[in-house]
Amino acid sequence: MAKSSSGKSRPWTVDDLYNRKAHIRAVPILVLEKWEREGGTPGADCLTTDEINDELVVRGLLSERMTRQGAGNLVGSFRQTEKRLNLKPPLVEPVDRGVWRFNVRYYESLLRDFRERYPLMGEDARTPVSRSLANEVLQVLQEHEKAWQERLQDADNRARAQEQETRELREKLRESSSILNEITDDKLKERVEPLFRLDTLPLDTIVREAGVVLEDRLRAVAGTDSSLAGVRLVDAILSPEQGMLIFSHHRGEQDGVRMLYRGAMQFIRNPPMHKLIEYPEDTVRLFMRLIDVLLQLLSEGGRETLAADGERKRKQWSEEEFFSALSENVNLNVVGIVRDLYEWGEGAADRLCFGTGVATGSFGFHYLRQGKTYSVFTIYTNGTLMLNFGSLSDKMDHESLEQFHKKITGIPAFRRIRADFSKWPSISVVDAFKNSEEIDEFKEAVQWLEDRIV
Numbered sequence: 001m002a003k004s005s006s007g008k009s010r011p012w013t014v015d016d017l018y019n020r021k022a023h024i025r026a027v028p029i030l031v032l033e034k035w036e037r038e039g040g041t042p043g044a045d046c047l048t049t050d051e052i053n054d055e056l057v058v059r060g061l062l063s064e065r066m067t068r069q070g071a072g073n074l075v076g077s078f079r080q081t082e083k084r085l086n087l088k089p090p091l092v093e094p095v096d097r098g099v100w101r102f103n104v105r106y107y108e109s110l111l112r113d114f115r116e117r118y119p120l121m122g123e124d125a126r127t128p129v130s131r132s133l134a135n136e137v138l139q140v141l142q143e144h145e146k147a148w149q150e151r152l153q154d155a156d157n158r159a160r161a162q163e164q165e166t167r168e169l170r171e172k173l174r175e176s177s178s179i180l181n182e183i184t185d186d187k188l189k190e191r192v193e194p195l196f197r198l199d200t201l202p203l204d205t206i207v208r209e210a211g212v213v214l215e216d217r218l219r220a221v222a223g224t225d226s227s228l229a230g231v232r233l234v235d236a237i238l239s240p241e242q243g244m245l246i247f248s249h250h251r252g253e254q255d256g257v258r259m260l261y262r263g264a265m266q267f268i269r270n271p272p273m274h275k276l277i278e279y280p281e282d283t284v285r286l287f288m289r290l291i292d293v294l295l296q297l298l299s300e301g302g303r304e305t306l307a308a309d310g311e312r313k314r315k316q317w318s319e320e321e322f323f324s325a326l327s328e329n330v331n332l333n334v335v336g337i338v339r340d341l342y343e344w345g346e347g348a349a350d351r352l353c354f355g356t357g358v359a360t361g362s363f364g365f366h367y368l369r370q371g372k373t374y375s376v377f378t379i380y381t382n383g384t385l386m387l388n389f390g391s392l393s394d395k396m397d398h399e400s401l402e403q404f405h406k407k408i409t410g411i412p413a414f415r416r417i418r419a420d421f422s423k424w425p426s427i428s429v430v431d432a433f434k435n436s437e438e439i440d441e442f443k444e445a446v447q448w449l450e451d452r453i454v
Helices: 022-037 049-058 068-085 104-117 131-176 186-196 203-222 230-238 251-274 281-298 300-306 319-329 332-348 398-408 412-416 436-451
Strands: 046-048 092-096 099-102 351-354 362-369 372-380 384-387 426-428
Touching: 022 046, 022 049, 022 068, 022 104, 046 049, 049 068, 049 131, 068 092, 186 203, 186 281, 203 230, 203 251, 203 281, 230 251, 251 281, 319 332, 319 362, 332 351, 332 362, 332 372, 332 436, 362 436, 372 436, 398 436
Parallel strands: none
Antiparallel strands: 046 099, 092 099, 351 362, 362 372, 372 384, 384 426
């Protein structure tokens, strides 16, 4: 090759491109042929090391493929010449790993001259293989590729079969340890079992359904309609004073049962009713066990065991029985106040209704409108007065209840009662009324409420 006689740069010449090894000097001719074959389209001036390898083998310039690094070294020899002779503009530059771009647009005429002087099958090139031999080589390569694809497909089929076997085994293990095997209540199992079978179903849907089953059972056992729900339902049917379901005649024990069911409503039933929750599977398992136990407690056998220390049969209280029991529990001053409210209520209320509590008697002050009962307050034989906000909130507008609350809390002892109309706040009669003026103020507030009932 010619050597540069000075430090100045110059373009490539035919002599610069020459290499005594035919497979090296074939590289610029290969890129020229690609350029001509693809009409100078984008990418036609690029060669990859794989393209160089394939072309040199097919054309008989190499007996077998070189490594990718070896093919890259062929191109690298031109870059070394370029650097040594200070040749510019450059002939070839790397654009990516194993990809080279040749400056064909600038050196196209030079490359054509080089090909004419040193044909691809130069004088020292190996004897080229015939076209038929080239086709045989391609066929071998294709058959090898086909065999390889078949091996890959076979491996993929075996992997899929193994995955299916694993899924089936996992399903058997899941079924054997399923919470369904631990549930004893038939209705709960009937409602949640189809949901457990859906692997993609969110677990909060199962918890939501279980909460509905518990709520429905509470209504069924107590014989109530759907006007009450959630904690208000629990408070109404398990209250120690006027509960429809009595588990114990001990007030603390009965209230403990109420709080147990109340907690289930607030912590298990309510959250998934109002938002989406990603429950862990272990948490759902605990919830199902708890609800299953609560359902069993509501069964007839459970009630009988818990209430075995006293009479389970409910009774209808009368005026005489009510005041007799009241006189045993409170002082005469309280009896007098309750008697005054009762006699006033006989004229002011549409109905005074005595309760059916097992251990505690009560009477309620009711307004009746268009088939609806508006229970305003209830007084019990233990001397407690309860404001029935929770019942009124389902039937009256919020503004009326707020005004009624404002009038009631004008009485000093009632000021501690919050304007939470989902509750049934209570206060002892002995604390509620200190004089006759406060009793009259209470009566006026209750009668004012009658005018706001539509």
